[in-house]
Amino acid sequence: MKTGRSEFITESPEETKKLAANLAKSIKPPKIVALYGDLGAGKTTFVRGFAEGLGVKGVRSPSFTLINEYTNSVKIYHVDLYRVEDPGELYPAGFYEIIKDKNAFILIEWPEKIQQVVKFDILVYISHLNEFSRKLVIEIP
Numbered sequence: 001m002k003t004g005r006s007e008f009i010t011e012s013p014e015e016t017k018k019l020a021a022n023l024a025k026s027i028k029p030p031k032i033v034a035l036y037g038d039l040g041a042g043k044t045t046f047v048r049g050f051a052e053g054l055g056v057k058g059v060r061s062p063s064f065t066l067i068n069e070y071t072n073s074v075k076i077y078h079v080d081l082y083r084v085e086d087p088g089e090l091y092p093a094g095f096y097e098i099i100k101d102k103n104a105f106i107l108i109e110w111p112e113k114i115q116q117v118v119k120f121d122i123l124v125y126i127s128h129l130n131e132f133s134r135k136l137v138i139e140i141p
């Protein structure tokens with residue numbers, strides 16, 4: 001995993017998933033991945049691809065559950081902070097324990113809600129170009 005900034009354009013959800021799967025296969029836990037982007041940008045699609053890259057199928061959006069956990073050879077936590085207003089709301093859900101898990105990937109939608117209190121290892125910025133095109137910027141500080 002090299003540090004720096006890479007830019008990609010994808011032309012379909014499948015391409016975004018492939019890119020995410022490739023990223024998943026090129027890194028080792030623990031990693032906290034921040035996924036920035038508007039509603040419908042493709043954050044959940046990215047997580048679905050990332051998980052499939054590690055052999056995990058059936059990723060569903062955690063917008064109501066807050067955190068979904070998947071286990072295969074590694075653990076994947078998929079977090080959606082859309083409804084969270086204050087980082088303190090995440091204590092009951094066990095979020096601050098989860099982010100210390102050395103065997104896990106943690107992927108976070110709406111990371112701006114906690115970027116003051118959590119350090120991210122990988123930052124992904126997804127933006128809408130048109131119906132099926134997205135720009136993805138992957139930054140590894």
Ligand SMILES: Nc1ncnc2c1ncn2[C@@H]1O[C@H](COP(=O)(O)OP(=O)(O)O)[C@@H](O)[C@H]1O
Nearest residue numbers: 010011012013016039040041042043044045132
């Ligand atoms: N290139 C693309 N990459 C990702 N999603 C795409 C792309 N083109 C179209 N889409 C569609 O955009 C939507 C993205 O939804 P989702 O992943 O749930 O976004 P978010 O989690 O950011 O709100 C899906 O309906 C997906 O099929």
Ligand SMILES: [Mg+2]
Nearest residue numbers: 043044061109
């Ligand atoms: Mg989503």
